Amino acid sequence: MLKLDESLLSGLPPFSRLSRSQIREILDQASSRRYEEGVAIFREGHDADRFFLLLDGYLRVIRTTPGGEQIIVLHISPGQLFGIAPALQRDTFPATSVAAAESIALSWPVRLWPEFTAKYDGFATESYKTLGARLGQIQETLTEMATQAVEKRVAAAVLRMVNQSGRKTEKGIEIAFPVTRQNISDMTGTTLHTVSRLLSAWEKAGMVQSTRKHIVVTDPHRLVVLSNETG
DNA sequence: CCATTAAGCTAAA
DNA sequence: TTTAGCTTAATGG
Numbered sequence: 001m002l003k004l005d006e007s008l009l010s011g012l013p014p015f016s017r018l019s020r021s022q023i024r025e026i027l028d029q030a031s032s033r034r035y036e037e038g039v040a041i042f043r044e045g046h047d048a049d050r051f052f053l054l055l056d057g058y059l060r061v062i063r064t065t066p067g068g069e070q071i072i073v074l075h076i077s078p079g080q081l082f083g084i085a086p087a088l089q090r091d092t093f094p095a096t097s098v099a100a101a102e103s104i105a106l107s108w109p110v111r112l113w114p115e116f117t118a119k120y121d122g123f124a125t126e127s128y129k130t131l132g133a134r135l136g137q138i139q140e141t142l143t144e145m146a147t148q149a150v151e152k153r154v155a156a157a158v159l160r161m162v163n164q165s166g167r168k169t170e171k172g173i174e175i176a177f178p179v180t181r182q183n184i185s186d187m188t189g190t191t192l193h194t195v196s197r198l199l200s201a202w203e204k205a206g207m208v209q210s211t212r213k214h215i216v217v218t219d220p221h222r223l224v225v226l227s228n229e230t231g
Numbered sequence: 232c233c234a235t236t237a238a239g240c241t242a243a244a
Numbered sequence: 245t246t247t248a249g250c251t252t253a254a255t256g257g
């Protein structure tokens with residue numbers, strides 16, 4: 001096993017209050033793994049034997065609805081804990097996680113969760129905080145999907161990805177991981193054709209610029225306006 | 232308004 | 245060369 005550097009965790013919320021030696025302790029119990037784009041880290045319903053932290057890359061979190069459709073409920077960015085079934089009092093994973101780009105994640109056996117929350121100051125509160133924020137975001141997305149018009153939903157989904165992963169370029173703000181039209185339709189409950197048409201229209205209007213699996217938002221403000229419109 | 236079907240194009244594997 | 249991603253048009257709910 002390779003030696004991981006303490007600086008990997010020292011800046012992250014669940015670990016920010018910990019001493020160097022405590023972080024060392026945590027790292028010494030972690031496994032590190034790399035995942036190719038498209039590979040599942042774990043699948044919904046499977047035995048949750050470990051919990052995870054994303055060091056690098058981006059993940060799609062996918063849930064199967066009662067109807068059997070797969071929807072992308074959110075994305076995970078570097079520095080976030082994920083697959084924390086123990087925090088939900090569950091022994092199976094509530095969703096599937098797939099690498100949206102090549103990614104690196106640390107993981108620990110679930111039996112360490114009670115120890116971490118008890119022993120490390122701030123770990124529990126920070127973990128539950130992100131968990132709560134995430135559940136809130138899922139709820140928001142789901143109600144949005146049920147009530148809002150398609151164009152508004154797609155605009156909101158693109159903006160969410162920009163907010164999570166946006167980096168500035170000469171052209172505008174780009175989504176930092178590969179996204180297909182199909183992916184966006186899986187986030188918004190529409191078809192890839194509709195997403196394609198919308199992106200083409202927005203491109204003509206000068207709001208976005210996109211090539212395959214790559215989107216740059218050139219006029220975020222107008223997209224925000226679209227996402228707030230009533231129709 | 233939006234989904235579905237279907238056909239054609241192009242970049243990437 | 246084959247396939248995955250994307251576009252566009254036509255049709256119909």
